[in-house]
Each structure stands twice: as structure tokens, then as C-alpha cells.
Amino acid sequence: MLYSTYAKVEGTVGSREGAMVWWLKAAGNSTGNIFSPQHTQVPRGIEARAWSCLSHGYEDTSIDDDGITCNIDAMYRAAACADKACGLGLVTPSILMLGRKIERYREEIPTSGDPRFRFDAPRFTELTYLWEAHHQRQEEYLAEIEKRETKVARRPDAYRCAAPGCGIEATRKSGLKVCGGKCPVGRKPSYCSKECQKKDWKRHKPVCLGLSKAPVPDEDSEVESDVDNTQSTRPDAEGSDFNPEDFNKSGNE
Ligand SMILES: [Zn+2]
Ligand SMILES: [Zn+2]
Secondary structure, eight states, X not given: OHHHHHHHHHTOTTOHHHHHHHHHHHTTOOSXXXXXXXXXXXXXXXXXXXXXXXXXXXXXXXXXXXXXXXXXXXXXXXXXXXXXXXXXXXXXXXXXXXXXXXXXXHHHSOOOSOGGGOTTSHHHHTOHXXXXXXXXXXXXXXXXXXXXXXXXXXXXXXXXXXXXXXXXXXXXXXXXXXEOSSSOGGGOOEESSHHHHHHHHHHHHHHHTTOOOOOOOOGGGGXXXXXXXXXXXXXXXXXXXXXXXXXXXXXXX
């Protein structure tokens, strides 16, 4: 799609090569060599986007026709263009994915002595803008995971369907529905579906109807920073023929 849009300008419709020539010009470089100094001054935002597109184009060319062999020089060009985009302040998801890919290659591909075939060769490691963006994203990602794990550890039942054997988990509390019955907030089970709520009713019923004397967790532990737009679903929400008592008799539990 991108290729056909831009390549029309060059008169080479649908050609990746044509698109890449055009992107390089958009980056202010008419030499055809990505490592040449900038030829004409272009707005920073356009230049950054052009490098990002070129990075994607080179990454595309890096996998040989067999779909397995990776051309390390094409990967390097992709990384060098990504580095230029990052240096201009543009960090895109595909640039971050490229950084992860190179890091993975560095760890997984057996190293050879020849620096031309090494992903940890200086030509890769010196792309400081790319690695700075990559490491910053890694840190953010780990912090997100840690934050989520802390929240889940505090209230695992808010992130996991309570029905036995279901096993569905949500990344956000809003991904599940909580019981809309009279059960105390600290002991409200969450469900992925009405079916799971029905399945779990026999177990949950004593709590929901206030028959269980088990202690209720401290409500302070409920306070969370994220907006909780969790929907609730009532055990008796399906009309007069579906209240906890009737449901219990229906034999569906
Ligand atoms: Zn479920
Ligand atoms: Zn309940």
C-alpha cells in the first residue's frame, strides 16, 4: 500500500525500489546513498518519517527469497535508517520491533569471528539513538509488567474468571464483569461471561446472599489508580425467571 502510493510519483507503480528512491529524496538526499550527507534541507518531521519508511523498506529486503536467510547488510541499512529517525525524535512501533529483532539475532545467532556477519559489530552498536529508544521502551515495558503483577497479586480474582476450569484472564479489570449481587466489594468474583457466572453460582451463592461468615478483605486494598470501568452483571439480571433461587433450581450449575 505504502509502496504503491509513493512509487506512483516515480512512475514505477508498486515497486519497492521506486518507493525507496522517493523516500530517500524526501529525506533530503538525492544521491541514492543513505550514508551520504543530506543534500537538501527538508522539514524535520518529513525527514524523520522518510527515514522510518526507508528503515521498513530495508528490513523488508533483508529476508531472502527462501524466507529464512537474513541479509545482515540490509538489516544494517534498516537499523541505520531507524537510527536517523530516532535521532530526529521519531520512534515508531516498527522501529522498536526492529530493535528487538536485532537484539534477538544478537543473542540467538551463533557468532562468527568475521565482524561483517555479527549483529554485535561496532556498526550496529554505534547506532546510539536506536538503542537508546530500544532500551527506554524495554524499561517502560518491564515497569508496566511489574505494575500489573503488583495489581494482580493484590486482587487476583479481579483479573481472572472465577468459574472453575475457565482460566480466562484479563489484562485489565474492565475485561471481566463483576458479580452484580449483594456480595461485599472485596469478595466480588469476576466472570468472562454469563455462562461462567452461572457455572460458579453454586460456589458463590453463600457469599452473594450473605450466608457466608468468612471475613471480608479490607476495602482499602481496593483503591487502585487506574480508572475502573468494570461492568457488573447481576445474578438476577435476566428477568424474573432468573434470580439466584430459581437459577439454583434450574439444574444448570
Ligand atoms: Zn470464564
Ligand atoms: Zn455476588
